[in-house]
Amino acid sequence: xxxxxxxxxxxxxxxxxxxxxxxxxxxxxxxxxxxxxxxxxxxxxxxxxxxxxxxxxxxxxxxxxxxxxxxxxxxxxxxxxxxxxxxxxxxxxxxxxxxxxxxxxxxxxxxxxxxxxxxxxxxxxxxxxxxxxxxxxxxxxxxxxxxxxxxxxxxxxxxxxxxxxxxxxxxxxxxxxxxxxxxxxxxxxxxxxxxxxxxxxxxxxxxxxxxxxxxxxxxxxxxxxxxxxxxxxxxxxxxxxxxxxxxxxxxxxxxxxxxxxxxxxxxxxxxxxxxxxxxxxxxxxxxxxxxxxxxxxxxxxxxxxxxxxxxxxxxxxxxxxx
Ligand code: TXA
Ligand code: MG
Numbered sequence: 052x053x054x055x056x057x058x059x060x061x062x063x064x065x066x067x068x069x070x071x072x073x074x075x076x077x078x079x080x081x082x083x084x085x086x087x088x089x090x091x092x093x094x095x096x097x098x099x100x101x102x103x104x105x106x107x108x109x110x111x112x113x114x115x116x117x118x119x120x121x122x123x124x125x126x127x128x129x130x131x132x133x134x135x136x137x138x139x140x141x142x143x144x145x146x147x148x149x150x151x152x153x154x155x156x157x158x159x160x161x162x163x164x165x166x167x168x169x170x171x172x173x174x175x176x177x178x179x180x181x182x183x184x185x186x187x188x189x190x191x192x193x194x195x196x197x198x199x200x201x202x203x204x205x206x207x208x209x210x211x212x213x214x215x216x217x218x219x220x221x222x223x224x225x226x227x228x229x230x231x232x233x234x235x236x237x238x239x240x241x242x243x244x245x246x247x248x249x250x251x252x253x254x255x256x257x258x259x260x261x262x263x264x265x266x267x268x269x270x271x272x273x274x275x276x277x278x279x280x281x282x283x284x285x286x287x288x289x290x291x292x293x294x295x296x297x298x299x300x301x302x303x304x305x306x307x308x309x310x311x312x313x314x315x316x317x318x319x320x321x322x323x324x325x326x327x328x329x330x331x332x333x334x335x336x337x338x339x340x341x342x343x344x345x346x347x348x349x350x351x352x353x354x355x356x357x358x359x360x361x362x363x364x365x366x367x368x369x370x371x372x373x
Contacts, residue, residue, distance in 0.1 A: 059177065120181065
């Protein structure tokens with residue numbers, strides 16, 4: 052039986068018992084376990100059916116604890132933390148041996164984040180342990196932004212979901228690597244490249260690295276394609292005129308133009324994916340947003356959720372989506 056609760060004591064006691072519990076963060080819901088308990092962390096992978104090569108984020112309460120888990124912390128981390136932590140930013144740093152290998156998938160680095168959601172912070176404080184947590188969805192699916200989303204996805208698989216309302220940010224944190232004396236954005240998120248450059252005082256060189264071959268192991272598996280995907284095939288539309296050509300087909304178009312800015316698009320994107328998915332059309336279509344600022348993270352999620360580009364498919368097959 053899976054119960055949705057607002058009782059923080061229950062979440063704390065589940066964590067301390069070595070169980071997994073879904074927790075609200077400001078970005079998306081997380082599936083948390085005691086980060087110092089290997090068996091508890093193992094349960095996260097089991098519940099999500101997440102491959103073991105994909106490392107987890109370790110959530111901690113405050114920057115004062117950072118040195119306990121990471122070494123060689125550059126000044127830029129402290130500068131960024133001053134502006135954005137607690138908040139939707141994750142720092143990839145060299146790990147200390149206290150961090151179990153099961154969290155880092157055997158890498159020498161660990162991803163650390165200080166979530167700002169009040170309930171998550173209370174769970175961290177009251178449990179007194181760091182919490183390992185990926186997004187609370189099955190591997191490869193859309194991250195949940197409400198307790199109900201988590202329930203639909205994980206009911207029967209976990210005991211408790213801590214209900215902290217709708218996640219404000221709506222997309223996952225920006226993941227930044229500080230390894231080898233270089234700063235790289237591994238996963239674009241709410242905190243943009245411009246935001247980062249403003250704080251650190253210089254421009255980043257290669258913004259996002261393509262994941263391929265031997266490098267794979269060292270980059271963020273969140274960069275894998277086919278992530279965050281709805282079950283219904285989703286196609287990106289470059290020109291809205293293509294929609295008139297396929298208008299006889301059974302499809303649903305996600306119209307993002309009704310939102311007033313990029314923040315509210317980010318906040319509603321995964322909800323839109325879920326609504327579209329539940330309508331059970333043959334396929335879903337969506338147009339990307341302008342590729343600047345937060346638009347980069349939004350387009351990244353759209354791309355990862357998509358099966359392809361509708362114009363490309365139509366020109367290849369000569370008929371639409373057979
Ligand atoms: O907003 C978020 O970050 C949410 C909430 C729950 O905190 N969490 C989240 O976790 O999105 P997850 O597991 O779905 O994504 C974590 C990302 C993955 O892309 C993972 O590969 C990357 O962080 N990551 C974790 N440890 C890493 C490491 N040592 N080096 C590089 N990437 C790492
Ligand atoms: Mg995820």
